Amino acid sequence: MSLVQLLAYPFMQHAVLAVVLAGIAFPLMGVFILSLNLIPLRFAMMHVALLGGAVGLFLRVDPLFLGLLFCAASSLVLGPVSEKTKMGLGTLSGYMMTLTLAIAFILFYKANIHVVQAFSILWGSILSLTLWDVVLVIFVSLLILGLVVLFFKEIQAILYDREVALSVGLPEKKLYYAMVFILGLTIAVSMRMIGALLIDAFVLLPAIAANLVSRNLKQVFFFSSAFGLISGMGGLYLALVFDLPTSSTIILVASLIIGCCILYQRRRVFHAKAASK
Amino acid sequence: MHHSIELEDVHLRFGHSSVLDGVTILASPCELVAVVGANGAGKTTLLKIANGTIHADQGRVKVLGYDLSREDDCHSARKEIGLVPQRTISHRFPISVEEAVLMGRYGKIGLMRRPGKSDHDKARESMDAMGISALANKPVHELSGGQQQKVALARALAQEASILLLDEPTTYLDADSSSEIMETIHTMHHQRKLTTLLVSHDPRWMDPYCDKIYLLKDGKSSLIRG
Numbered sequence: 001m002s003l004v005q006l007l008a009y010p011f012m013q014h015a016v017l018a019v020v021l022a023g024i025a026f027p028l029m030g031v032f033i034l035s036l037n038l039i040p041l042r043f044a045m046m047h048v049a050l051l052g053g054a055v056g057l058f059l060r061v062d063p064l065f066l067g068l069l070f071c072a073a074s075s076l077v078l079g080p081v082s083e084k085t086k087m088g089l090g091t092l093s094g095y096m097m098t099l100t101l102a103i104a105f106i107l108f109y110k111a112n113i114h115v116v117q118a119f120s121i122l123w124g125s126i127l128s129l130t131l132w133d134v135v136l137v138i139f140v141s142l143l144i145l146g147l148v149v150l151f152f153k154e155i156q157a158i159l160y161d162r163e164v165a166l167s168v169g170l171p172e173k174k175l176y177y178a179m180v181f182i183l184g185l186t187i188a189v190s191m192r193m194i195g196a197l198l199i200d201a202f203v204l205l206p207a208i209a210a211n212l213v214s215r216n217l218k219q220v221f222f223f224s225s226a227f228g229l230i231s232g233m234g235g236l237y238l239a240l241v242f243d244l245p246t247s248s249t250i251i252l253v254a255s256l257i258i259g260c261c262i263l264y265q266r267r268r269v270f271h272a273k274a275a276s277k
Numbered sequence: 278m279h280h281s282i283e284l285e286d287v288h289l290r291f292g293h294s295s296v297l298d299g300v301t302i303l304a305s306p307c308e309l310v311a312v313v314g315a316n317g318a319g320k321t322t323l324l325k326i327a328n329g330t331i332h333a334d335q336g337r338v339k340v341l342g343y344d345l346s347r348e349d350d351c352h353s354a355r356k357e358i359g360l361v362p363q364r365t366i367s368h369r370f371p372i373s374v375e376e377a378v379l380m381g382r383y384g385k386i387g388l389m390r391r392p393g394k395s396d397h398d399k400a401r402e403s404m405d406a407m408g409i410s411a412l413a414n415k416p417v418h419e420l421s422g423g424q425q426q427k428v429a430l431a432r433a434l435a436q437e438a439s440i441l442l443l444d445e446p447t448t449y450l451d452a453d454s455s456s457e458i459m460e461t462i463h464t465m466h467h468q469r470k471l472t473t474l475l476v477s478h479d480p481r482w483m484d485p486y487c488d489k490i491y492l493l494k495d496g497k498s499s500l501i502r503g
Contacts, residue, residue, distance in 0.1 A: 035370065150389045157380050160372050161362075167328060168436060169356035169384020215416075216371050 003240060014129040015236065015246075018137045018193060022202050023232030025141035027224035028148050029186045030207030031217075032179055035159040037090070041078070041180070042203075044093035044100075045187040046122060046196040048074045051100040054107040054118045063118070068136070068188045075184020079177035089180070124195035126236065126246045133192055140189045143182055148221060151175060156217050198247040201235070202228060205254035212261040227257050280339075281306045281440060281472035282327060287336035289322065296322055297333070298496035304474055304489070309466050310503075311483040312476045314493035320476035321363065323493065324442050327474060328360055340440060356384045359433025359471075363444040365425045368418060375413040377428050378404055381435030396435075403434035407461065423454040430465060441466065443475035447482050455482055462486070 006012045033039060052070030056063030074096065082092045108115050129137075148155060154175050157165035166172040190199045210223035235250030242249075282304035289297040296319045304310040314320050325331040326338055329351030338345040343354035359381070381403070382396040392400075404410045407427040412420065417428060426446060433441055446462060447455035463486045466473045476493075477483060483490055489503030 153380075153383055153386070153391065154388065156372070156376070157383055160370055160377065160380070163330070163360075163362055164380060164432070165383075166330060167355055167358065167360035167362075168380055168382075168432070169352065171352070171388070211369070211371070214371050216373060216376065220371055 003237070006240065010131075011127055011129070014131065014134045015126045016233075018126060018129055018134050019232040019236050020229065021137050021141040022190070022193060023206075023229035024225045025144040025228075026186055026190060026202040027204075027206035027210070027228035028144050028221055029183050030203040030205075031210070031220055031224055032155075032159070032183055033204060034207055034211065036179075038180070038183065040090040040093035040097075041075075041183065042187055042199060044078075044097040045071050045075065045184055046191065046199075047097045047100045047104070049188060049191055049196065050118065050122060051104040051107075053120075054104040054113060057113045057118055058107050058111045064192060067191070068185075071184050071188035072181075075181045076177075078184070079173075079180040083173065122191060122196040124191055124193045124198075124247070126193055129193065133189075136189050137193065140182070140185050144186065147178065147182060152218075155179070159217070194247040194250065198251060201247060201251040201254050202232065205251065205258060206231060209254070209258045209261040212258070212265045227254065231257060279306070280304060281308075281341055282310075282474055283337060283339040284323070284327060284333075285337040287323075287326060287333045287338060289319075289326070289331070289333050295496050297326075299336075300493065300496070300498040302327075302474070302491055302498060304472050306472055307466075307470050308488045309463070309473045309486060310475075310489045310491070311480075311487040312474070312491045312493050312498070313480045313483060313501075314476075314478065316478050318478075318493045319496060320478070320493055321444055324360075324444050324474070324476055328358055328442055329354055356436075357438055358440045358442060359436045359438030361426065361429040361433060361441070361443045361446060363448055365422050365449065369416075370418060372417055373414050374409060374417055374420070374428055375400060375404065377417050378431045378435050381432035381438075384436070399437070400431075400435045403431040406434055406465070407431040421454075422449040423458060426450070426458050427461065430461065434465065434469070439471060441471045441473040441475075443473065445477055446475060447477060447479060455479075459486055 048070050049067035052067035053063035056066035078089065078092060082089045107113060108118060154170050157170055158172055158176060162172055187199060190202050194201055206227035207224045209227045210220045214220040214223055231250050231254035234253040236246055238244060238249040239246040280303045284300060284302040287297050287300045300323065302312060312320055312323060322331060326333050327340060329345040332346060340354050341357055343350040345351050345354060379392055379396060379400040382392055382399060386392055386396060404413060407430055409427050409431060412424065417425060446458050450458060459482045490501050491498050492501045
């Protein structure tokens with residue numbers, strides 16, 4: 001069966017649409033993670049989703065839906081709580097990560113939940129996305145794109161230096177909380193798409209590559225989206241042609257892009273040094 | 278007498294330790310006031326209180342008539358306050374000098390609006406005044422400490438602030454650069470008729486330039502000159 005013929009199937013249409021949108025939008029959140037050092041938040045969200053899944057299985061409600069709901073709710077309160085308690089977001093994320101894991105394991109034990117079934121929330125699959133999943137990807141992607149386009153200058157100031165953003169009179173806290181909330185949603189939806197352990201493929205790796213070749217923040221956002229789209233579509237294509245796991249091929253393409261960007265950056269530094277001599 | 282900056286009998290505790298214990302700092306319009314003290318004396322905290330970033334537990338904090346115990350007033354006051362933080366940016370963040378200076382306009386432009394021609398003109402004019410126009414396209418993280426201080430000063434100029442708060446402006450600078458930065462601050466202060474409050478652990482550079490000098494020690498302030 002050719003790739004064009006495959007596109008006639010709804011599961012394939014869902015996958016392509018999700019990869020295009022997530023490829024363009026999700027790496028923009030990777031830029032936030034790198035600039036604000038929010039990597040612990042990503043791990044915390046994985047565990048919060050696991051707790052949501054465990055509660056879902058316990059209550060016989062869709063575990064994926066509850067996983068998403070728990071992530072959305074916790075990302076909404078994480079920012080303000082970290083400010084009020086004066087605990088950094090990283091410390092609070094670590095605390096949340098272990099606490100949610102402990103509660104999840106108590107639920108597994110007491111409610112006799114099959115652990116593998118609960119952990120399945122952490123393994124995503126692009127090729128098994130439902131229409132509801134795609135609607136979620138569209139919603140979160142539009143939210144991210146709207147945030148970055150409408151609030152570019154405010155985001156630029158916050159990523160550069162939160163204290164400077166506050167001191168020039170921007171509502172820095174509200175915007176920062178909004179960024180953390182949308183980041184939580186992005187991580188939750190990414191988990192459904194490619195699995196918690198491979199979120200980096202869509203969120204972080206394209207942003208890392210873009211940081212290597214960009215001279216200003218607009219370029220960082222543009223290249224993050226471009227690299228996200230290329231690695232998403234390229235990975236999906238390779239997975240179908242060579243019958244490989246999609247998440248892995250997306251990561252391979254994204255890693256290849258990072259390798260090229262490192263070479264490009266080294267070449268640029270070499271030429272700059274030569275010119276200065 | 279009317280003061281642009283009024284910190285009166287300010288108290289602040291962090292947990293069980295008292296950081297500020299009845300501090301009073303007053304700055305009249307167009308005055309250049311320094312607060313000197315050892316490292317850890319609470320100088321940066323004091324500056325954050327004057328900027329509304331930290332709220333005092335007790336005491337009166339007013340800047341340009343805004344009551345900084347109220348969040349709404351803090352937001353309005355910050356648009357009139359140019360802050361030059363102590364630290365320099367060393368991480369690789371892709372932002373040029375011109376963009377960093379233009380940020381001074383962001384609070385006045387308003388949310389979701391893009392900077393217009395007048396904002397860019399103001400940023401260029403501020404870079405000219407600080408003598409950093411030649412660095413306009415250079416990434417900020419590649420600049421020296423002294424150059425980054427000038428970028429922060431240019432941002433405060435672009436902001437058209439009437440209050441200038443400076444945190445240890447001569448830290449990390451050698452003697453020549455410290456003297457140059459203090460000259461620049463002094464000139465900017467007089468030309469723009471600013472009210473300036475700066476904190477420093479090094480009183481050497483304050484004496485020739487400041488109208489008033491306070492000493493901050495053991496959580497208490499005392500006027501030592503002016």
